[in-house]
Amino acid sequence: MRTELQRPRGTQDVLPPESWKVEGLRQVALTVARRYGFEPVETPIFEQSAVFLRVGEHTDIVQHERYTFRDAGGVELTLRPEGTAAVARAYVENGLQAWPKPVRLCYFGPMFRRERPQAGRFRQHTQFGAELYGSESPLADAEVILLALAVVEAAGLADPEVRVNSIGCERCRPRYREALVGYFAARREALCPDCQVRLERNPLRLLDCKVDVAVRAEAPDLADYWCDDCRAHFAAVEAAVASAGRRVERDPHLVRGLDYYTRTVFEVGHPSLGAGVALFGGGRYDGLVASLDGPTVPAVGFGMGIERLLGALGDRLAVTAPTPLYVGHLPGYAEEAFRLAEWLRNQGVAAESDLLGRSVRAQLKDAARRTRWAVLVGGREWEAGQVVVRDLGQGTQAPWPKERLLEWEGVAAARLAVGVPWAEPKAAPDLR
RNA sequence: GUGGAUGUAGCUCAGUUGGUUAGAGCACCAGGUUGUGGCCCUGGGGGUCGGGGGUUCAAGUCCCCUCAUUCACCCCA
Known part of the structure; x- marks a missing residue:
């Protein structure tokens, strides 16, 4: 095999009958999304780099994992590593703040991250995602979570369990961060090398380290630092999801990689994917649209890994090719x-x-x-x-x-x- | 970015302490049956042994580099 003619590392050729399954999942996702009032949106698979840089300057995804190039006109472009920033850009650019609220959009398509491939992780993967703009009600958070669960279940996965948490707002999070850094700094010697770096760069990440389990167990809990509004919001999200008959559980160690999240964060894993590998994940990002020079619009959303869902489903996905x-x-x-x-x-x-x-x-x-x-x-x-x-x-x-x-x-x-x-x-x- | 494992036909694999033109099963194509599939039989196509370099009279086999796959970490869908 000529190496220069092989497919790029971390990418896949999806052949029949597997390709029918991807198509089946797309239709499942869009059908279920439509029941919740979400309409499909298509954005380019590349954006001007600034779109992602603006929104995630501290995250690994945009800092180290970008596929970036200059076109012949010298414009710097980036293959989209995630959908949220791109859809938010489209929201601003097309003046969707003038649409009747709330605006519910969803997408299904490829994302690109230059990571080291491994089980359930690729350099090009497919995400189904949904974004809900214009409501700060906890019911909006709940609706988005219920949509994600409904898609996963419609695809054939039984009884998924969501883990949720709140990382607070701009009022309460700084106080927590300070307390957290104080706690871990005092125990710096006991931390793993990765965590010593996290302490400087991304303190919230200290919470989900798998090595320093003993140290983190005693760490300050976000819940003790939530302001009254955040506390009430979180309780209402939990209650609304539970009232729909879904199992929810607060995971005090759940934090997420993109740094635009506010308050609610959530994700769903699956035994077949290993710990820490999410089937879908998302949260609230009330400041994102404004950071792209748009109006101040609250929003919630999630992204779902289609290859991971396919893997978790195994043979359970009953999609058959048409018999001619x-x-x-x-x-x-x-x-x-x-x-x-x-x-x-x-x-x-x-x-x-x-x-x-x-x-x-x-x-x-x-x-x-x-x-x-x-x-x-x-x-x-x-x-x-x-x-x-x-x-x-x-x-x-x-x-x-x-x-x-x-x-x-x-x-x-x-x-x-x-x-x-x-x-x-x-x-x-x-x-x- | 870090660490481990693995690369021989489309797939799954064999290949003896280095020794002639590198094999099997399955799959594919054709014929056995000029109007009939699945079983069987016969024949055929298909490999620069991942790539490059080195050691040697001789390398699929030994050494080095590289690429890719895979698993874990990091991170994430």
Whole structure:
């Protein structure tokens, strides 16, 4: 294999049937999001670098993991490492503050981070995300959390459990940070090397260190420093999520990497992904839009890792590729088969005919690999106004009148199902 | 960015202390059956042994570098 012609490190080629699963998840996500009133938004996969720098100047993601380049005009561009900043930019640029509040947007697409690849982590990955602008109500936080859970559950994951926390607001967080730094600075000698760095650069991160568990156990708790508003907000979020019948648990050590979060942060993990690897994560970011020179607009949102969701689902995702109808031909009838296949497609039926000039034997062998239903064109039956319909699963066949072909069960099965049966709603709990 | 493991055909792998033209199974293509798949039989295509350098009469095998994959840390979806 020529190394310079291999796909870039940390990227993937997604082939059928796996690619159908990604498409299935996209439809699940968008269908469920629509139930919550979220509408899809598309933004470029690259932005001017300033968009991300403005919003995350202290985060690893924009500091060390950016894919940045200059185009021929000298403009510095960055492949988007996350969706929130990009959608917020679009919100400001298109004047969405003039839209009726709240504004609910969602997206599904690739993100780029130059990290060292490992299980569940790629340099290009796909995120489904949702952003809700214009409400500072705890019900907005709850709605977004419920949406994320509903998507995960609709995809087939049972009983996900969210961990939530509040990192306070600009009024209470500085006091907490001070207390935290004081606590850890006094124990600097006992900290792991990573934490000694965190102490300087990102003190909140000290909370979720896996090494210094004993030291952090005694650390000051955010909850003791919340202002009255933050306390009430957090309690209301917890209550609203729980009232919808979802399991929530406060994780006092949960903090998140992007530094635009205010108050609520949350994430959901999964046993198959290992500790600290999130299926989705998000939170409230009331200051983000303003930091992009927009109006002061409160917002909440989340991002969900599609590859991780796929991994957690394993074989449970019941997405199947459409089974086409194979239109085979007897010697001398290739053109008739070609035309019949095209006629069927125009009736909404998925149909394939032989393009390799194969023998009947080879056609059937090929057909059996691809699908379950075949019709054969040619010979006595064709001349008598019939085709031969064959069930490749059963190995049975019979003549069938051409003009009634659409009534055959194999054709019905091959009719392209455009719906998303796997995203049908579950029975709802009683309304109280 | 740090540390470990692994690279032989599309896939899963064999290849003896270094020794001729590098093998198997599955998959793929064709034929056995000029109108019929799955089993079976015959034949075929497909490899610069990840890449480069070195040691040697001789390297898939030993040494060095590099690239990639993978796992963990960091961080995150």
